[in-house]
Amino acid sequence: MEKRSKRQSLATAAGEYAGSVTGAIAAAGVEVAVGGDAGTVIGAMAGTVIERTLEKIGSEVSRRLLGPSEERRVGYALEQAREIISQKLAAGEQPRADKFFDSAPGDRSAAEELLEGVLIAAQKEYEEKKAPYLARLYANILFHPEVSRPAANRLLKLANQLTYRQLVILSNLGYMLQTGSSPLKQEPYRQVRGLENVAIASEIYEMYRMSLIGSSEVALDAAGINPSALSLIGYGAKLFELMELCQLEKDDELVDVQKTVVGFLMGKNLDCSTGEDAGINAGRTKWRNLG
Structure with missing residues (x-):
């Protein structure tokens, strides 16, 4: 019944x-x-x-x-x-x-x-x-x-295959590329450390292999990503448009997810090349060192 x-x-x-x-x-x-x-x-x-x-x-x-x-x-x-x-x-x-x-x-x-x-x-x-x-x-x-x-x-x-965080990655990368609101890290990561950073790098690399994200520099693995060389291409750009990823639904988790994603794209979560803990705003809030 x-x-x-x-x-x-x-x-x-x-x-x-x-x-x-x-x-x-x-x-x-x-x-x-x-x-x-x-x-x-x-x-x-x-x-x-x-x-x-x-x-x-x-x-x-x-x-x-x-x-x-x-x-x-x-x-x-x-x-x-x-x-x-x-x-x-x-x-x-x-x-x-x-x-x-x-x-x-x-x-x-x-x-x-x-x-x-x-x-x-x-x-x-x-x-x-x-x-x-x-x-x-x-x-x-x-x-x-x-x-x-x-x-x-x-x-x-493709949308069904992506994780929630990958949608957030597409959202923030697309927004940052469109508006130039935040500077993307200009050099490739030579080493990625920390659980969250490794996960984000892996999810970006997966979308790169799915041809949703393009790169003007060849990325041989997740540790070789250069955020400034990334772009939304093909179906990735279309998902950004049709899923309206320029605007995300607010929830308790979103703020924290966005902070780690944007921090990774800017190279501010953790300078994975040197292992130095860096603040996203100079002299202000420090990101937690996950290494």
């Missing part, structure tokens, strides 16, 4: 999510050309297509046996996606008008396939802090026709 109640509650949430999106479209007066009929503008169809996608996939997921944590993560991802879609529609943004929402006999639409992938990822993701970023990815792809079905699935797979 309890499991059945949980399935019903998630199905209800999915229905409310779909209905609110439809209402937001109607309220915004959005008109969208749908399904390749050039010159045909159908406002109501956009809401119907999105509504069907959300109700269908939400109901399918709700029929699975979800534990309390899984149900919370899936529900949260749905709610976050709903809010983002509603905000975009209210701002006058147009959903993609290609065949992303079109289905065929025996073949789901790309939107349905991607939504199920996002909800499954949220369901199984033990790092719950990633859920809102998965929701952002899905919602934004609905407004980016340049992202093909294969590319969308690839982006989701």
